[in-house]
Amino acid sequence: xxxxxxxxxxxxxxxxxxxxxxxxxxxxxxxxxxxxxxxxxxxxxxxxxxxxxxxxxxxxxxxxxxxxxxxxxxxxxxxxxxxxxxxxxxxxxxxxxxxxxxxxxxxxxxxxxxxxxxxxxxxxxxxxxxxxxxxxxxxxxxxxxxxxxxxxxxxxxxxxxxxxxxxxxxxxxxxxxxxxxxxxxxxxxxxxxxxxxxxxxxxxxxxxxxxxxxxxxxxxxxxxxxxxxxxxxxxxxxxxxxxxxxxxxxxxxxxxxxxxxxxxxxxxxxxxxxxxxxxxxxxxxxxxxxxxxxxxxxxxxxxxxxxxxxxxxxxxxxxxxxxxxxxxxxxxxxxxxxxxxxxxxxxxxxxxxxxxxxxxxxxxxxxxxxxxxxxxxxxxxxxxxxxxx
Amino acid sequence: xxxxxxxxxxxxxxxxxxxxxxxxxxxxxxxxxxxxxxxxxxxxxxxxxxxxxxxxxxxxxxxxxxxxxxxxxxxxxxxxxxxxxxxxxxxxxxxxxxxxxxxxxxxxxxxxxxxxxxxxxxxxxxxxxxxxxxxxxxxxxxxxxxxxxxxxxxxxxxxxxxxxxxxxxxxxxxxxxxxxxxxxxxxxxxxxxxxxxxxxxxxxxxxxxxxxxxxxxxxxxxxxxxxxxxxxxxxxxxxxxxxxxx
Numbered sequence: 001x002x003x004x005x006x007x008x009x010x011x012x013x014x015x016x017x018x019x020x021x022x023x024x025x026x027x028x029x030x031x032x033x034x035x036x037x038x039x040x041x042x043x044x045x046x047x048x049x050x051x052x053x054x055x056x057x058x059x060x061x062x063x064x065x066x067x068x069x070x071x072x073x074x075x076x077x078x079x080x081x082x083x084x085x086x087x088x089x090x091x092x093x094x095x096x097x098x099x100x101x102x103x104x105x106x107x108x109x110x111x112x113x114x115x116x117x118x119x120x121x122x123x124x125x126x127x128x129x130x131x132x133x134x135x136x137x138x139x140x141x142x143x144x145x146x147x148x149x150x151x152x153x154x155x156x157x158x159x160x161x162x163x164x165x166x167x168x169x170x171x172x173x174x175x176x177x178x179x180x181x182x183x184x185x186x187x188x189x190x191x192x193x194x195x196x197x198x199x200x201x202x203x204x205x206x207x208x209x210x211x212x213x214x215x216x217x218x219x220x221x222x223x224x225x226x227x228x229x230x231x232x233x234x235x236x237x238x239x240x241x242x243x244x245x246x247x248x249x250x251x252x253x254x255x256x257x258x259x260x261x262x263x264x265x266x267x268x269x270x271x272x273x274x275x276x277x278x279x280x281x282x283x284x285x286x287x288x289x290x291x292x293x294x295x296x297x298x299x300x301x302x303x304x305x306x307x308x309x310x311x312x313x314x315x316x317x318x319x320x321x322x323x324x325x326x327x328x329x330x331x332x333x334x335x336x337x338x339x340x341x342x343x344x345x346x347x348x349x350x351x352x353x354x355x356x357x358x359x360x361x362x363x364x365x366x367x368x369x370x371x372x373x374x375x376x377x378x379x380x381x382x383x384x385x386x387x388x389x
Numbered sequence: 390x391x392x393x394x395x396x397x398x399x400x401x402x403x404x405x406x407x408x409x410x411x412x413x414x415x416x417x418x419x420x421x422x423x424x425x426x427x428x429x430x431x432x433x434x435x436x437x438x439x440x441x442x443x444x445x446x447x448x449x450x451x452x453x454x455x456x457x458x459x460x461x462x463x464x465x466x467x468x469x470x471x472x473x474x475x476x477x478x479x480x481x482x483x484x485x486x487x488x489x490x491x492x493x494x495x496x497x498x499x500x501x502x503x504x505x506x507x508x509x510x511x512x513x514x515x516x517x518x519x520x521x522x523x524x525x526x527x528x529x530x531x532x533x534x535x536x537x538x539x540x541x542x543x544x545x546x547x548x549x550x551x552x553x554x555x556x557x558x559x560x561x562x563x564x565x566x567x568x569x570x571x572x573x574x575x576x577x578x579x580x581x582x583x584x585x586x587x588x589x590x591x592x593x594x595x596x597x598x599x600x601x602x603x604x605x606x607x608x609x610x611x612x613x614x615x616x617x618x619x620x621x622x623x624x625x626x627x628x629x630x631x632x633x634x635x
Contacts, residue, residue, distance in 0.1 A: 212473075214470075
């Protein structure tokens with residue numbers, strides 16, 4: 001078994017392409033994409049918040065006081081386009097403010113004066129601009145209503161029966177955890193990618209090379225041959241996992257965390273915990289991919305299955321992204337889901353719950369062992385051994 | 390020493406009969422040839438002997454042991470060069486052979502000593518430390534033979550050993566098989582090439598459509614068929630020339 005293990009490692013380390021893809025590009029890709037994405041998003045958000053707001057206004061002459069207020073707030077009022085609806089639809093303008101002739105009339109008579117914001121709410125990038133314009137309009141509306149009440153001798157506080165205050169208990173670490181919500185997904189993908197090539201090479205590759213039949217003639221129980229292959233695949237997965245985590249720790253160091261008012265709780269200690277947590281998942285991935293690849297006759301066929309399996313670790317990650325809930329004990333017993341929720345807890349800076357960690361490692365380890373046992377029996381099937389006849 | 394009695398093997402739940410009824414014996418210190426057209430059941434017979442397939446019925450003994458009962462023990466006494474001779478392209482010839490030595494549980498010193506012997510006997514000095522990627526058929530067969538015989542097996546099975554080899558390599562291979570025979574080993578090879586059995590084999594087993602059509606030395610087969618050439622005898626004995634030209 002040791003012989004098989006060492007040979008598979010040697011064999012695959014000889015392949016420069018594999019090493020480059022699996023041990024360098026694979027673990028680096030996640031952290032780099034992640035770091036670039038996050039810094040870009042942060043920069044975009046601050047730019048949109050702080051850049052001077054340009055606002056085309058139709059019928060500015062109907063509400064000089066409103067326009068004056070906007071200008072005092074630093075809004076640059078521009079001339080409206082010919083066809084405002086088309087301009088928004090073609091994404092030339094994000095928001096256009098329209099004040100009709102009836103504005104002045106309603107204003108004079110003390111009725112709510114109609115103000116129209118033309119925008120496409122399905123365009124996500126315009127969200128910030130729209131809320132900025134709304135904010136200015138609300139501020140002005142508040143000012144005017146206060147003035148009107150004061151003129152009539154009414155204390156403006158009467159219109160504010162309650163005063164809502166939110167006490168934010170979030171810490172910079174926990175806000176950082178929101179940013180790191182993608183992390184479990186990237187980590188699990190790294191594990192699956194890391195074991196993929198090796199799983200294919202040691203099974204489908206062996207059949208394609210026609211070296212499986214001679215290999216099985218050696219006086220070794222077949223489960224031992226499979227165990228050696230699985231051990232090699234798992235080692236590869238663990239290597240990519242370790243490299244990926246270290247790469248994440250380094251990459252997060254480049255993020256402009258101070259600008260974002262967050263702290264990223266991802267140091268080597270957290271990475272070590274994440275490694276322990278994901279180690280059984282490496283065996284799980286290795287066994288699952290090996291089983292699938294063993295049924296394929298060629299490298300190519302195996303790769304086409306892998307594309308689908310790579311979706312498996314995504315399911316719990318996306319579920320958590322879409323429907324974030326509190327970690328509960330049952331979650332820590334579901335393989336792949338447990339890694340997701342517990343890594344998220346880790347990066348939020350919460351104390352390590354050893355019982356949950358134990359449950360996660362135990363259940364994932366068990367599932368992995370079951371799959372590994374199934375893999376061990378695969379080479380007892382003649383139709384998985386012979387390439388022809 | 391191999392004894393096979395009434396071996397039968399079917400595939401697809403009995404729909405395809407690969408080996409119908411094959412009985413033969415192969416003695417130590419002899420080269421036994423399984424001769425037959427393509428698809429006659431030679432490879433399936435050998436696969437049953439080297440335990441990768443279980444026969445539906447019939448019995449086999451290799452040196453008195455039943456391969457189905459003690460597959461691991463049989464595998465230690467057998468040296469097999471199967472039809473598929475896949476090597477690991479990224480490993481050198483030496484590493485390929487060494488891997489099999491390790492799987493047999495041999496000590497490193499023993500493995501290196503055996504490899505040195507093979508380099509001599511099979512003339513592999515030129516390419517033993519090169520990666521096997523890009524090896525010629527002849528070089529591949531030599532590596533496949535060396536790794537199969539690393540543990541000095543008593544019984545040697547070869548499936549179509551001269552497939553794809555040029556004349557010179559074939560001659561070298563035959564010479565090597567004669568050496569194995571001289572060492573008192575039991576050598577069994579399958580082939581569909583008449584000249585091969587005529588030149589090499591002490592005992593010929595003609596297999597056609599999963600059955601043994603005839604068995605004996607070249608002379609005995611000629612006498613039984615009443616023909617002058619082995620080729621004519623072969624056609625007569627299997628009852629058709631099907632598969633001969635393949």
